[in-house]
């Protein structure tokens with residue numbers, strides 16, 4: 001299984017780390033059985049299978065028929081937390097943004113999503129969607145929390161955070177790390193300590209965790225990017241009105257599972273087993289007494305979480321406009337990312353702002369500093385900038401001379417072409433190029 005190989009490879013990388021782990025690693029180091037840690041100068045990488053060691057799902061009264069399955073958050077699909085967070089010029093609120101994907105990672109390696117659902121209104125906790133530990137499963141059967149993981153506090157002790165927000169700032173509990181009372185929180189539920197360090201505080205009511213991002217994050221498709229993908233094996237389920245989850249068991253090897261529920265006083269269950277090769281066999285016993293079975297193929301890598309995956313950023317053969325799945329032409333890339341790149345927030349993207357984005361992306365990707373972005377660097381853990389996903393997805397097109405790597409000049413040339421079209425009020429698509437015809 002790919003998962004197994006990625007796990008083994010990350011374990012090896014983790015074991016080979018020498019020197020002192022960054023401070024950001026401290027809370028995660030309390031859960032060595034659950035997380036693998038790796039790091040470089042910029043990021044801490046947190047690997048996990050996405051399954052916590054506490055009972056899951058029990059207590060949910062608003063259930064979408066998703067169940068927990070292990071994920072492969074390892075290597076390039078691990079959680080990346082900036083080691084040197086940078087305060088954003090304008091922070092972004094989680095009240096109006098980030099309804100897709102995680103906004104934080106708990107110390108046990110489980111992602112934490114926005115407490116507000118993708119409809120922008122529903123509080124998942126108040127709506128009964130969460131289990132006794134504040135979690136549930138997304139559309140890829142990926143388990144995640146939507147509120148603070150208070151149950152980790154005992155093992156972490158008062159001085160360590162419950163987890164980290166994806167902008168790289170820690171999330172502490174109800175008291176300061178030294179035990180003193182919390183004062184003066186901003187709208188994201190954070191503040192700067194006497195020592196000059198910013199952090200968030202979790203709470204028992206909204207925002208529950210970080211209420212947004214004080215620090216810089218890059219955004220793609222409405223979520224913080226880069227972040228791991230969950231791996232669905234079946235179609236997403238529908239709500240099962242009146243169902244309440246009453247029990248959940250998992251075998252020691254995490255291959256066999258049983259979820260029990262009741263609906264209108266009758267019992268139902270989902271038994272499922274991960275077969276060798278990675279497909280999953282499900283047996284559904286329904287409250288009406290019927291039983292059905294199905295075996296899911298091992299899924300393709302797609303986004304999990306609480307909403308349908310975004311339309312894939314398809315390459316446009318021959319330079320045709322890229323289409324959303326609803327048939328509408330895509331907005332030019334610059335317009336989609338204007339807000340993030342518009343550093344002075346004047347609603348326009350200046351040539352200087354475009355170039356700043358290019359330089360930030362280039363230096364971020366060029367890990368070995370040789371003046372070129374290799375495809376390996378482009379597919380690496382990534383860089384926090386709006387252009388990062390663009391470079392990854394359009395590597396061959398940006399590599400105009402077909403040398404197999406991207407030079408700063410090549411990236412600048414593409415960015416300037418896009419910017420010139422944008423400044424003339426036109427869209428941009430790559431010109432017909434022989435490299436596009438390759439399979």
Ligand SMILES: [Zn+2]
Nearest residue numbers: 113137138306
């Ligand atoms: Zn969720």
Ligand SMILES: [Zn+2]
Nearest residue numbers: 176182199201
């Ligand atoms: Zn504080």
